[in-house]
Amino acid sequence: MSTPPLSSAPPLPAPDHAEQLRDALRAAAFTADGCLDLLGATAYAALSRAETVPALRATRGGSPLESLVRLFLLQRPVPHERLRAALPVDECLADGWLVRDGDELRATVDVRPYAGDGGEDWWIVSDLGCAVGGAGGIGTAPGVDRAELVLGVGGASTTLAGLTVRDPAGSALDLGTGSGVQALHASRHATRVTATDVNARALHFTRLTLALSGVPEADLRQGSLFDPVGEDRYDLIVSNPPFVISPAGRFTYRDGGMRGDDLCRTLVQQSAAHLNDGGYCQLLANWQHTDGEDWRERLAGWVPRGCDAWIVQREVQDVTQYAELWLRDGGDHRDDPERYAARYDAWLDEFEQRKVKGIGFGWITLRKSGSDRPAITAEGMAAPGGAAAGGAHQGLVRPPGLPAHARRRRSAGGALPARRRGGAGAGGPAGRRGPGARGAARQPRDAARHQGRHGRRGLRGRV
Numbered sequence: 001m002s003t004p005p006l007s008s009a010p011p012l013p014a015p016d017h018a019e020q021l022r023d024a025l026r027a028a029a030f031t032a033d034g035c036l037d038l039l040g041a042t043a044y045a046a047l048s049r050a051e052t053v054p055a056l057r058a059t060r061g062g063s064p065l066e067s068l069v070r071l072f073l074l075q076r077p078v079p080h081e082r083l084r085a086a087l088p089v090d091e092c093l094a095d096g097w098l099v100r101d102g103d104e105l106r107a108t109v110d111v112r113p114y115a116g117d118g119g120e121d122w123w124i125v126s127d128l129g130c131a132v133g134g135a136g137g138i139g140t141a142p143g144v145d146r147a148e149l150v151l152g153v154g155g156a157s158t159t160l161a162g163l164t165v166r167d168p169a170g171s172a173l174d175l176g177t178g179s180g181v182q183a184l185h186a187s188r189h190a191t192r193v194t195a196t197d198v199n200a201r202a203l204h205f206t207r208l209t210l211a212l213s214g215v216p217e218a219d220l221r222q223g224s225l226f227d228p229v230g231e232d233r234y235d236l237i238v239s240n241p242p243f244v245i246s247p248a249g250r251f252t253y254r255d256g257g258m259r260g261d262d263l264c265r266t267l268v269q270q271s272a273a274h275l276n277d278g279g280y281c282q283l284l285a286n287w288q289h290t291d292g293e294d295w296r297e298r299l300a301g302w303v304p305r306g307c308d309a310w311i312v313q314r315e316v317q318d319v320t321q322y323a324e325l326w327l328r329d330g331g332d333h334r335d336d337p338e339r340y341a342a343r344y345d346a347w348l349d350e351f352e353q354r355k356v357k358g359i360g361f362g363w364i365t366l367r368k369s370g371s372d373r374p375a376i377t378a379e380g381m382a383a384p385g386g387a388a389a390g391g392a393h394q395g396l397v398r399p400p401g402l403p404a405h406a407r408r409r410r411s412a413g414g415a416l417p418a419r420r421r422g423g424a425g426a427g428g429p430a431g432r433r434g435p436g437a438r439g440a441a442r443q444p445r446d447a448a449r450h451q452g453r454h455g456r457r458g459l460r461g462r463v
């Protein structure tokens with residue numbers, strides 16, 4: 001039986017037969033490696049640009065794997081009888097993963113292979129049409145309010161996964177879990193994982209992702225920021241929050257509902273109260289560049305007492321680039337031109353009112369050191385108004401005293417294929433993940449090499 005609706009959206013699948021479904025997906029090689037082998041580098045790369053035609057051409061044979069790629073990645077109907085060779089169809093229908101469409105069957109959700117850090121085959125479950133191309137992706141989730149959409153793994157998700165300290169932890173919190181990717185990674189090295197989200201649908205998707213991937217269920221709690229965890233403390237807090245600085249809260253996954261960069265600031269400021277001594281909080285963030293204010297001063301002002309901080313600005317965009325990036329991400333560029341222009345105008349109005357000249361993208365690592373004289377390092381990889389200097393992560397100098405977290409991992413970004421967001425910011429601080437030759441699911445990313453542990457240094461780079 002599918003679960004009762006958590007909102008006005010159609011019911012989501014139930015995880016009752018997740019193990020059976022997982023066995024079937026694995027048997028058909030519906031895994032990151034298996035799909036790359038089937039599609040090949042070119043069709044895979046096209047799919048990561050939200051172009052489906054090459055993948056459709058590569059899946060005309062009707063094998064179980066081709067059927068699954070068409071069903072879950074391309075969101076095409078597949079003949080009932082053909083799908084029987086790939087899936088426990090009756091159970092999938094009963095649980096709500098599939099619906100009938102005449103003699104054919106359709107998927108109700110996107111199920112996407114994702115390679116785990118230790119070579120695990122995992123699967124990320126998200127709304128249809130949202131795993132590639134953001135909310136303006138290759139399709140739509142029928143009946144789902146666009147504000148409540150739950151996206152799959154994007155470049156930002158994999159950047160954060162790559163940055164995260166993977167020391168054994170007693171407890172980890174994934175704040176704003178979405179479809180559960182950070183919780184999935186945390187399940188490998190944290191004894192207890194808590195995942196929160198303001199969107200009830202996201203929590204259900206996280207439950208599906210974890211169940212399908214065969215990892216223990218997390219403690220799932222609904223609510224905003226730290227509200228759902230009361231006074232609980234964690235060894236690790238990770239968050240890829242809705243960091244976009246926008247004129248209106250249109251998409252829960254993207255716009256935090258607070259003005260300017262207040263949501264990221266609040267998250268940073270409140271994190272100290274929820275960290276165990278020595279614990280880490282790691283998040284992606286966007287921040288405003290305003291007239292007469294050094295961004296490093298602004299960010300240093302966010303750091304709570306008792307925490308060391310390492311803040312890296314990966315890129316800066318001017319307000320027009322930023323507005324266009326997120327308009328495209330939301331699919332607004334395909335809208336009526338007048339509505340597009342009105343929306344664009346609203347973004348520029350918002351920035352003008354707030355005296356915002358540019359927006360910084362980056363990541364923040366806090367460590368609860370308890371020190372009276374916290375060490376704060378804020379450094380940029382880009383010049384304001386310009387593109388990232390020297391490429392994505394090149395040239396980032398790790399402050400002395402912050403040993404590299406240099407373990408090379410196979411995936412931390414092994415989703416197939418990455419959701420593409422337009423523009424240089426590409427999903428915010430993440431950068432656009434390189435499209436996929438087979439290696440896309442296997443190559444470790446540079447970000448993982450720049451992780452600090454014991455931040456003890458003054459505010460380097462401060463003017």
Ligand SMILES: C[S@@+](CC[C@H](N)C(=O)[O-])C[C@H]1O[C@@H](n2cnc3c(N)ncnc32)[C@H](O)[C@@H]1O
Pocket residue numbers: 152153154156157160175176177178179180181182196197198199202223224225239240241242243252253254255256
């Ligand atoms: C950019 S998505 C990140 C999803 C996932 N953690 C990842 O890394 O891909 C942000 C998530 O934060 C959730 N969210 C939005 N506002 C929130 C808030 N005030 N408190 C907690 N979560 C929130 C959204 O529903 C969405 O699932």
